[in-house]
Every structure is written in structure tokens, then in C-alpha cells.
Amino acid sequence: MKNSVQNLQLPESIPVSLNVNGQQHNLSLQPWVSLLDTLREHLHLTGTKKGCDHGQCGACTVLVDGKRINSCLTMAVMKEGSEIVTIEGIAHGDTLHPLQQAFIEHDAFQCGYCTPGQICSAIGLMNEGKANTLDDVKELMSGNICRCGAYTHINEAIMQVKEQEAEAAILLKNTEASGLHEVSERDETSVPGAPAREAELVTEAEGGASHE
Numbered sequence: 001m002k003n004s005v006q007n008l009q010l011p012e013s014i015p016v017s018l019n020v021n022g023q024q025h026n027l028s029l030q031p032w033v034s035l036l037d038t039l040r041e042h043l044h045l046t047g048t049k050k051g052c053d054h055g056q057c058g059a060c061t062v063l064v065d066g067k068r069i070n071s072c073l074t075m076a077v078m079k080e081g082s083e084i085v086t087i088e089g090i091a092h093g094d095t096l097h098p099l100q101q102a103f104i105e106h107d108a109f110q111c112g113y114c115t116p117g118q119i120c121s122a123i124g125l126m127n128e129g130k131a132n133t134l135d136d137v138k139e140l141m142s143g144n145i146c147r148c149g150a151y152t153h154i155n156e157a158i159m160q161v162k163e164q165e166a167e168a169a170i171l172l173k174n175t176e177a178s179g180l181h182e183v184s185e186r187d188e189t190s191v192p193g194a195p196a197r198e199a200e201l202v203t204e205a206e207g208g209a210s211h212e
């Protein structure tokens with residue numbers, strides 16, 4: 001038994017290609033290396049934090065194809081071909097992500113250790129589209145622990161961005177609707193005698209219009 005254990009060979013490192021924050025990285029990793037350790041130790045992206053290393057605290061949360069995951073529970077080799085986004089990749093140049101800005105405005109951190117995970121998790125939460133109320137936010141953010149107890153301000157920051165997004169969506173909808181109205185009015189008035197676009201489309205669908 002002892003000999004067979006001694007003869008066991010650890011797998012060698014294998015090539016792994018990861019897309020992190022829009023950049024492709026070609027690495028050589030042992031298959032059991034977690035995504036968290038890969039980010040921190042191999043790519044030196046130390047914004048993603050290691051708390052428990054057991055999937056209990058959420059400090060290591062990153063986005064993979066838009067979904068939030070605990071990077072400590074994920075092997076890096078499993079994420080080849082995916083788009084990984086860490087806290088270092090969510091701002092646009094010098095413009096902070098709205099959640100980063102809201103965290104600052106609401107003073108939503110003390111030591112800041114949990115903050116990268118909280119923000120990535122909140123982005124994932126919004127992508128999921130399931131949180132409609134403050135209670136939903138509290139429930140669906142419960143996987144991200146804050147030892148400083150900044151929960152009230154964290155939740156306020158998230159709610160603020162949710163409300164901003166909802167207002168922006170309504171504005172966009174109204175703008176589109178009024179834009180369509182204007183186009184429709186222009187179609188009928190700007191070219192005297194021209195048929196309404198709807199009538200043209202009906203004619204085309206019936207085979208009455210030639211494109212030649």
C-alpha cells in the first residue's frame with residue numbers, strides 16, 4: 001500500500017487559457033488550482049478576496065458569463081472559454097460602475113474586505129432580475145458576509161442603483177415610443193401623397209411591390 005501511494009504521480013500542469021476582464025491569459029496550471037488562487041497568485045488580480053476559501057463568505061465572488069460565482073469553489077480549468085470579470089474589470093476607464101459609485105455615496109463599507117465580492121455579487125443579482133424589493137435584495141445577497149456589519153448601507157446602495165436602472169428603462173421606453181410616433185408622423189406628412197409605411201409593408205407582403 002505504501003509503495004502504491006509513493007508511486008502515485010501528481011498530474012502535471014496543463015495549459016489553460018482564460019479570458020479575464022477582456023484579456024486573454026495563457027497559463028500553465030495544475031488542474032486542482034481554484035479560480036480564486038489563479039486570479040490572485042498567477043494573474044495578481046488581488047481585488048478578489050479570500051475569506052473562508054470554503055464557499056461560505058462570498059468574498060471571492062466574481063462574474064463568469066455574467067453570473068456570480070464563488071471563485072474559491074471553482075477550478076480554473078473549468079472556466080476556459082468563459083468571460084470572467086473581477087472587480088478590476090467593472091469600471092469603464094475612469095468612470096466607476098454605478099454600484100461602485102453608490103457604495104461610495106452610501107458609505108457601504110468599513111474595512112472594505114468584503115466589498116469587491118459584494119459589488120460583483122450585486123451585479124450578478126441585477127443580471128438575474130429576481131430582486132424586486134429590499135427584502136429580495138437582503139435574501140439574495142445573504143451569501144455575502146460583511147464582518148463589519150455594513151449591510152444596511154450595502155442594501156441602500158444596491159436599491160439606489162436598481163431604482164436608477166428602472167427609471168432609465170422607463171425613460172428609454174418613453175423615448176422610443178415618442179421616436180416611433182415622430183417617425184410615423186413624418187412618414188405621413190413629410191412626403192405629400194406618399195403611402196403610409198404600414199400600407200407599403202402590406203403591399204410588399206402581398207407580393208404587390210417589386211424590389212427591382
Ligand code: FES
Nearest residue numbers: 051052053058072
Ligand atoms: S472565500 Fe470563497 S466563499 Fe469565502
Ligand code: FES
Nearest residue numbers: 110112146147148
Ligand atoms: S466592510 Fe469590512 S467586512 Fe464588509
